[in-house]
Amino acid sequence: MTLLNDILSYNEEFVSLKKYEDFTTTKYPDKRLVILTCMDTRLVELLHKATNTKNGDVKIIKNAGAIVSHPFGSIMRSLLIAVYELHADEVLVIGHHDCGMSAINSDSVLEKLKQRGIEEQTLETIKYSGIDLHEWFQGFDRVEDSVKHSVDMVKHHPLMSKDIPVHGLVIDPETGKLDLVVNGYEN
Numbered sequence: 262m263t264l265l266n267d268i269l270s271y272n273e274e275f276v277s278l279k280k281y282e283d284f285t286t287t288k289y290p291d292k293r294l295v296i297l298t299c300m301d302t303r304l305v306e307l308l309h310k311a312t313n314t315k316n317g318d319v320k321i322i323k324n325a326g327a328i329v330s331h332p333f334g335s336i337m338r339s340l341l342i343a344v345y346e347l348h349a350d351e352v353l354v355i356g357h358h359d360c361g362m363s364a365i366n367s368d369s370v371l372e373k374l375k376q377r378g379i380e381e382q383t384l385e386t387i388k389y390s391g392i393d394l395h396e397w398f399q400g401f402d403r404v405e406d407s408v409k410h411s412v413d414m415v416k417h418h419p420l421m422s423k424d425i426p427v428h429g430l431v432i433d434p435e436t437g438k439l440d441l442v443v444n445g446y447e448n
């Protein structure tokens with residue numbers, strides 16, 4: 262039994278027993294909120310319990326570190342779609358303590374790529390195409406600074422509506438405690 266088979270056989274039962282009925286909602290967030298947070302395993306359910314949000318309440322965008330690294334990348338596009346098409350009126354950026362991205366060393370990532378069979382020449386080709394992989398894999402030193410930076414990117418994006426509050430918070434992945442870093446009502 263592979264993991265995929267496990268998932269598919271569970272899913273068959275889930276659907277046939279109509280377990281989905283507990284989750285029926287619409288694509289519009291009832292709390293008119295979009296959250297950008299980290300893909301960390303500890304936040305899968307904890308973030309929602311700790312913020313009192315459930316299925317149907319919010320749009321959720323996740324990546325490694327809750328980082329907006331590119332003004333015209335897919336994270337920023339998702340935030341804009343959430344605001345303009347899906348009725349989100351506030352943005353929360355929620356980073357967390359002990360984030361994998363705070364410890365990322367790009368040298369180590371590149372070393373592991375090579376150990377898994379990615380050729381040095383491929384890395385050279387990417388480098389000479391003008392892409393700095395060290396920068397691309399770079400994490401952050403302090404999660405608060407990273408959250409502030411992401412809030413700033415969203416708040417001052419040329420396509421973001423000026424009346425959208427953008428808040429920044431840091432969550433403790435053990436206790437779920439939230440610390441406010443940026444109050445979007447005041448900025």
Ligand SMILES: [Zn+2]
Pocket residue numbers: 299300301325326327357359360361362
């Ligand atoms: Zn993280």
